[in-house]
Amino acid sequence: MCREVIGEFKSVTKRFGATTALDELSLDIHRGINGLIGHNGAGKTTAIRLSLGLIKPDDGCAKLFGFDCWRDSMSIRNKVGVLYEKLAFYDNMSGLEQLRLMAKLKGASDSVVKLRKLLCLVELDEGAHDRRVGGYSAGMRQRLGLAQALLGKPELVILDEPTANLDPLNRTKILELVTFLNKEHNISFLISSHILPELEKICDNFILMNKGKLLRQGKLEQMLSKTSLSVPFVKFVVRVHPVESVATFLEGEECVEKLSIIDGSLHVIVKDVLLFKQRLPLLIGQAKASLDEVKMAESDLETVFKSSVKEV
Amino acid sequence: MSLRVGLALLKAELDKVWARPILEITVAFMATMAIFMVQPFTEIVDHSKFSIVFQSALAGSVSSTVASLLLPLVIMCGVLMALSFARDYESGLMLSILSVPVSRKMFFAVKFFAVVLPLALLSWILTTFFVGLTFYSSPWLVLQLSFYALPVTFLSLMFCGGIGVLVALLVKRSIPAVLTSLLANFFFWFLTNIDTLSSGGDSYANYLCLTPYKGALVFLNKLLGLAPKAISMTDTLEVTLSAGAFGVLAVFWACVLVVPMFVYFCRRFEICE
Numbered sequence: 031m032c033r034e035v036i037g038e039f040k041s042v043t044k045r046f047g048a049t050t051a052l053d054e055l056s057l058d059i060h061r062g063i064n065g066l067i068g069h070n071g072a073g074k075t076t077a078i079r080l081s082l083g084l085i086k087p088d089d090g091c092a093k094l095f096g097f098d099c100w101r102d103s104m105s106i107r108n109k110v111g112v113l114y115e116k117l118a119f120y121d122n123m124s125g126l127e128q129l130r131l132m133a134k135l136k137g138a139s140d141s142v143v144k145l146r147k148l149l150c151l152v153e154l155d156e157g158a159h160d161r162r163v164g165g166y167s168a169g170m171r172q173r174l175g176l177a178q179a180l181l182g183k184p185e186l187v188i189l190d191e192p193t194a195n196l197d198p199l200n201r202t203k204i205l206e207l208v209t210f211l212n213k214e215h216n217i218s219f220l221i222s223s224h225i226l227p228e229l230e231k232i233c234d235n236f237i238l239m240n241k242g243k244l245l246r247q248g249k250l251e252q253m254l255s256k257t258s259l260s261v262p263f264v265k266f267v268v269r270v271h272p273v274e275s276v277a278t279f280l281e282g283e284e285c286v287e288k289l290s291i292i293d294g295s296l297h298v299i300v301k302d303v304l305l306f307k308q309r310l311p312l313l314i315g316q317a318k319a320s321l322d323e324v325k326m327a328e329s330d331l332e333t334v335f336k337s338s339v340k341e342v
Numbered sequence: 343m344s345l346r347v348g349l350a351l352l353k354a355e356l357d358k359v360w361a362r363p364i365l366e367i368t369v370a371f372m373a374t375m376a377i378f379m380v381q382p383f384t385e386i387v388d389h390s391k392f393s394i395v396f397q398s399a400l401a402g403s404v405s406s407t408v409a410s411l412l413l414p415l416v417i418m419c420g421v422l423m424a425l426s427f428a429r430d431y432e433s434g435l436m437l438s439i440l441s442v443p444v445s446r447k448m449f450f451a452v453k454f455f456a457v458v459l460p461l462a463l464l465s466w467i468l469t470t471f472f473v474g475l476t477f478y479s480s481p482w483l484v485l486q487l488s489f490y491a492l493p494v495t496f497l498s499l500m501f502c503g504g505i506g507v508l509v510a511l512l513v514k515r516s517i518p519a520v521l522t523s524l525l526a527n528f529f530f531w532f533l534t535n536i537d538t539l540s541s542g543g544d545s546y547a548n549y550l551c552l553t554p555y556k557g558a559l560v561f562l563n564k565l566l567g568l569a570p571k572a573i574s575m576t577d578t579l580e581v582t583l584s585a586g587a588f589g590v591l592a593v594f595w596a597c598v599l600v601v602p603m604f605v606y607f608c609r610r611f612e613i614c615e
């Protein structure tokens with residue numbers, strides 16, 4: 031299925047003095063859930079600010095919903111909700127008042143009851159609605175920010191590192207909420223993160239960035255096939271001693287798809303995990319080797335990301 | 343629609359800028375300066391001339407009260423304006439507000455007037471109060487004459503507010519911006535407050551009355567119908583130019599920094615903190 035493209039960057043360059051934050055970046059944002067992935071300093075936040083017309087590209091052209099990001103940013107801001115890494119509110123207001131102000135600014139005429147419902151949706155406890163935002167914890171501010179981003183029926187919601195201040199349980203909850211909103215209310219998302227495994231499960235379109243450049247973009251399966259790794263197999267890293275003799279024994283096994291020695295440990299791509307786990311100890315015994323560690327390799331997205339970074 | 347948005351934002355800004363001790367400190371600062379200008383009306387005059395002398399004494403009192411309020415106004419306006427812009431930039435609030443459909447024009451105007459308007463109103467109220475302490479017998483005349491304080495301080499505040507915005511948008515950090523704005527504003531106030539008589543010279547007097555704050559005070563004196571104090575200087579600009587000319591001058595100073603900063607903020611300024 032080919033999804034509609036709602037935003038595109040065409041060789042966008044942005045420099046801050048000597049640093050080049052975006053280096054001829056080209057990317058597409060699709061309807062659905064987009065994951066914007068890169069290390070710290072890759073330029074994710076810069077790309078997001080640029081798409082809302084807060085900074086001006088030095089070169090290239092960025093469009094969202096067909097509007098130019100710098101010149102037509104008002105039209106874009108009418109359709110987009112955003113949650114930034116850096117959260118700022120009117121600290122002297124209560125959570126509800128803050129949300130009401132933002133609703134007014136967005137031209138949404140939501141009633142107080144509806145706003146409270148929204149706060150409950152993002153799981154901000156009822157008791158906190160009327161407390162000063164200045165006294166909120168980082169997690170509560172994050173929820174309030176998320177509620178703010180969802181105000182006024184946006185078509186696209188941009189979340190910049192939405193899980194950074196949350197504990198693992200709440201991270202999952204936020205990501206579940208994202209999936210729910212996408213399915214039930216047809217809201218598209220652009221989520222930036224440097225935590226790869228959590229996005230792997232929910233995104234339809236991945237945008238991998240490094241040092242202001244696009245590495246690769248598309249569906250996970252597409253990207254996996256490009257990196258000479260096949261999807262349905264599970265990767266194991268086996269640290270044994272000596273490596274070479276175990277490798278020769280493993281080579282002929284039918285549960286093994288591919289085998290390589292990287293940095294003194296065995297990287298095995300396995301077709302049949304159960305059989306592999308049965309056979310491994312026997313083979314190690316035959317090779318008279320000693321086993322240090324067996325573990326599943328990183329997630330698929332991490333594999334793609336790392337191999338893409340290496341290719342550059 | 344956009345008026346509703348503007349008012350909602352203005353209310354939020356007013357609450358933030360004038361939160362707890364700021365308003366109190368400002369009023370105290372202004373009252374401390376103005377109270378020295380309260381002088382009893384003790385002239386003994388001919389009965390037929392009483393009303394003329396009374397009115398000119400009242401006008402003189404308005405003029406000197408406004409002059410004494412200028413320093414606290416300039417300082418507070420410079421500090422609060424720089425703080426308001428730089429703090430929002432630094433904290434990320436500017437980023438949040440400008441990511442919803444609020445135009446930069448409206449954002450700038452709201453932030454600017456959230457500082458300037460209350461200060462102008464305060465200066466008018468305090469002028470009325472302190473002039474009224476002496477001339478309470480004709481409240482109507484007090485109200486009438488002290489009303490002139492409003493446009494004059496408003497225009498002066500636009501100039502020092504412009505300095506505050508300029509500094510904030512250049513420096514972008516709250517504490518350095520506040521200190522720089524404080525110094526810059528004090529410097530301009532100082533430049534325009536050297537005594538004309540003791541410094542001497544017609545050309546120097548001409549220069550002084552063209553400067554922002556002194557020009558505004560001359561404008562006020564002309565509105566109040568007060569004659570220039572320096573009788574010896576008959577052909578200086580202060581004497582020869584009309585009230586209208588000084589009004590134009592005050593508007594010029596009011597706009598000279600604010601308008602370019604407004605255009606810069608709306609067209610070019612990048613929010614990338």
Ligand SMILES: Nc1ncnc2c1ncn2[C@@H]1O[C@H](COP(=O)(O)OP(=O)(O)O)[C@@H](O)[C@H]1O
Pocket residue numbers: 046047049050051068069070071072073074075076077614615
């Ligand atoms: N306002 C700024 N001034 C100078 N450099 C900046 C500014 N904003 C971002 N950068 C630089 O641009 C690069 C990309 O930053 P950013 O977009 O924040 O990355 P990310 O969000 O992916 O962590 C970094 O090297 C950062 O130092």
Ligand SMILES: [Mg+2]
Pocket residue numbers: 071074075076115190191
């Ligand atoms: Mg970032």
